[in-house]
Amino acid sequence: MKKKWNSMKKKAGVLMAAVLMLGVLGGCASSSEESGRNPQEREPLKVAMDLKFPPFTGTDENGDPEGLEVDIAYALGEYLDRDIEIVNTDFSMLITSLETGEADVVISDMSIKEERKEKVDFSEPYLYGRTLALVDKDFAEKNHVTNDMTPEEFFSIEGERVVGLAGTISVSVPQSYGVEVEEVTEIASALMEINQNTADVLVGANTILGDHAANKDTTIVYEGIKEYSQSAMAVKKGNTELLEQLNSFIKSMYEDGGFYMEAGEKYDEAIGEYLQDESKGLEYRIYPPEGGVPEV
Incomplete structure (x- = not known):
């Protein structure tokens, strides 16, 4: 009888453990569902840029990243509800950083070129360079x-x-x-x-x-030459989900109340000094030469 009782207690214990485990799993699932986010999306978005080109990318007196494209990266993080990790990378290694997984996206005034398109996928342009x-x-x-x-x-x-x-x-x-x-x-x-x-x-x-x-x-x-360059964000080949998110964000940057509508006051003077022409500010870099808001 004692042996039979002990056997029943063991079965009950196993059953109770199973119930508790289901409850824990159920709670985890519930928590995950309530957050509405994929666990992977909670990982910081790693943004590679070369921090040697102020006022677009640089560092402050404390060595922290600063500049127009740094602010763009942080604005992207807010748009996607993800933390941003800036990965300081020499320009020559930016594409490699995507291929090795050291970075998820490049935001570093990288112009769209055919040879680069063979290695990465580019977003719509967000900066323009004159010829x-x-x-x-x-x-x-x-x-x-x-x-x-x-x-x-x-x-x-x-x-x-x-x-x-x-x-x-x-x-x-x-x-x-x-x-x-x-x-x-x-x-x-x-x-x-x-x-x-x-x-x-x-x-x-x-x-x-x-x-x-x-x-x-x-x-x-x-200044009458028609040709101009287009700089875009880059992701690893085939990362269509992130690419679509980037394009959506870039479109929002040009909208009323978007990032670019607020950034001019901060960067007009700095860009004018960089170009050594006070008449040229942020708009000179964010619009194509023919003018107008680019279609994204």
């Missing part, structure tokens, strides 16, 4: 160069001498208009040729504005 030309001032005045001149007219001026940095838009853009380009391997050499009047035109990106600011007496900037 500009640094022009010898005497040449510009002699040929009446203005921003109203079409690029076809600009690149067909008789006797025009164009210098460019090999492997960059300073060569490829003029060549696309049928212009012969003297290729150099150091940007300093190209700038020297413009300033010494041995070349007339140097095409480049936004840094052309700074080159002009340093040589205002001898150069002007031609």
Whole structure:
């Protein structure tokens, strides 16, 4: 009888343990359902960026990340209800950080290029870069160069001498208009040729504005070139769920009350100083050259 009682107690204990286990599991499931979030979504979103390019990415006096794109990353975290972990990564290793899983997304003024699209998936653009030309001032005045001149007219001026940095838009853009380009391997050499009047035109990106600011007496900037670059966020190939979330967030940035509507006051002056042109602020970087809100 005692043996039988002990056996019944063991069975009851097993049954009670099973009931308790079901209750625990049920509570966990209930808690998970109430949160409405996948446990993985509670992990910080790891954002890779190169913190060497203020006012877009940089660090403050305490070494903490700061800048326009840092604020964009934190705004993305609020939009997705996820914590953000900034992963400081050299620009050359940003794509690798996605491939190895060290980062979930890159937000670092990375322009969309065909060779990069083979390795990552890009969001819609959120920053734009102009293509500009640094022009010898005497040449510009002699040929009446203005921003109203079409690029076809600009690149067909008789006797025009164009210098460019090999492997960059300073060569490829003029060549696309049928212009012969003297290729150099150091940007300093190209700038020297413009300033010494041995070349007339140097095409480049936004840094052309700074080159002009340093040589205002001898150069002007031609802004009529149509080509422009588009910078986008990048994710690992095939991560369509995160990509859709990024596109939705970028669209919200341009809406009334969105991130960009609030960021101008903070970054207009800093971007103007960076471009060395006080007339150009945040809008210069967030809209394409033809103007208007980009479709996302």
